[in-house]
Amino acid sequence: MTKPKVCITTIEFPPDVGGVGESVHRIAQMLIKSGYEVHVAVFRSKQRFASDGSCRRARCKTTQQGDVFVHRIRSAVRQPEPEIQDFFGDVYFYLKRLHQQYRFDLFHAFFLNETGYVTTLLSKEHGLPVINSIRGSDLHKNIFSPKFHAQTAWTLDNSDWTTFVSQDLLRRGAAISPSVLLKSSVFLNSIAPIEFDHLTPPALVSQLSGIVIGSSGRFRDKKGIEFLLDACAELSTEIELTLLLIGDFVEKEKSYWEQEIQQSKLVDGSETSGRLRITGIVSREEALAYLPHLDIYAIPSLHDGCPNALLEAMLAGCAIVGTNVDAIGEILADGTAGLVVEPGDSQQLAAAIRQLAVQPELRQRLGAGARQKVLQQLSPNIEQANWLQTYQRVLQPEQIPQFNGMSVV
Structure with a gap:
């Protein structure tokens, strides 16, 4: 049986330091144990600048970290201060190439503003399901930037499923896009025991x-x-x-x-x-x-x-x-x-x-x-069950009972 292929897009992934990267790594391992082939595409808009003022070509470097395929996308630097739309254009180009190579079954974006829009646009154009996971600052802080508002609302409207890590974030998401209440889950992060x-x-x-x-x-x-x-x-x-x-x-x-x-x-x-x-x-x-x-x-x-x-x-x-x-x-x-x-x-x-x-x-x-x-x-077993249910909802919606209102798992 062919493993379903998921492409997770994220602003960071180990060895990058940060809570989003830690969560993506944890969830990737859960999915692999559950029979998925996991690809992680990593990109961040602040990396569109070259610290030494030099120019560079766009590129996508693929490595394997354990059983995870990691694709680090860097946009081109063709001018001293690259425009944000040039960054997203390069990211979209390489995400599309990755899909053409691997034929993903599902896209999953972590952190709405940096990854959600470009990931959701690509998914919709190719008729693929997409999950967006809201982590915190993407709705608590970045939403106050006028340049993010329209993108955020469109992404929430067009996401097949949206996950939140708190009820506060869900309320903010629903205020921007009321349809979120019909296609979302709220569940907490988990952590494995530490010696x-x-x-x-x-x-x-x-x-x-x-x-x-x-x-x-x-x-x-x-x-x-x-x-x-x-x-x-x-x-x-x-x-x-x-x-x-x-x-x-x-x-x-x-x-x-x-x-x-x-x-x-x-x-x-x-x-x-x-x-x-x-x-x-x-x-x-x-x-x-x-x-x-x-x-x-x-x-x-x-x-x-x-x-x-x-x-x-x-x-x-x-x-x-x-x-x-x-x-x-x-x-x-x-x-x-x-x-x-x-x-x-x-x-x-x-x-x-x-x-x-x-x-x-x-x-x-x-x-x-x-x-x-x-x-x-807050054990990993509980979080894993929540993610598997979420993935089943978007990959096999016909097997999920019809319901009205928000799903909180």
Whole structure:
């Protein structure tokens, strides 16, 4: 029996660093185990520029990473600042060539603005089904750019099925394209168990003192770190603490965050002294190795989809404070796995951290609850079943019972 062939389009894929890439890699492995032939086409509009100012031809480089065929598409650089339409024209050309070579049965786009439009256009022109998966910023942030709005609405209208990682994202999608309610699913990311005891103790552990409050990721506007800085600065006058940021700030926002850090009263002249520690970019293994050394894990996001960082902290048994946004609020809402505060509120955040800092028994109970919840409700087996059902809906719709309204699996 011939394996069905799927082409996943994405803005990143390992070894690229990022949550979208991690999710695509995880889902690709699930599909392969379920009998699919998986191709991943990787492209991103910011890569249309050449850092050294040189020119280049467009190209598509194909490699195999395990059982996954990975096609990395680079657009041509024919002028100092290539136009976005030239980028998409090159991407479309190579996606079409890949389809002519491999004859895909299904296209699946991750991250709507960068990949969804060109993938959906190609699919519709060739009479193929297409799934679009909304991850977070594609609807929470990029939708406020006028140049994205028409593309986003058209893509949602013409997607055969759309998946969301939170109810918040579904509501935003339905506001733009009401038809989404008839052809969509909402389900959370998953994570496989991690053996934290086998990880090498990381470099900065010896510099952590008092109550250790941590957060991890690529820190940028949506992460709400300025409110965490404010909360920890307030608490540092009454509690001995260390704020550990596992990761670094995105390059384009560096000057903003340097200013915020210097004004936070958590450092004494530089970010390497005082009550703040920043690891800089580290491997995923090193980032994970810090988690068991935290007393409290804070995720003060303003919007964030379903972040892998939260699931990792839950696996490590951290006591968590998170904001009531997207999947963070949905996962923590019942109070068994953490405390929930409103986004952008430093006072609420400080109060929740203070509550955990002075109650070790509460930290232990919530940490155990977080670990139990992620193992039982956010396991790869559950996510795999959801994806297989989604693929069956678009590849074999005649076998799915007719229904009215949104499908939430």
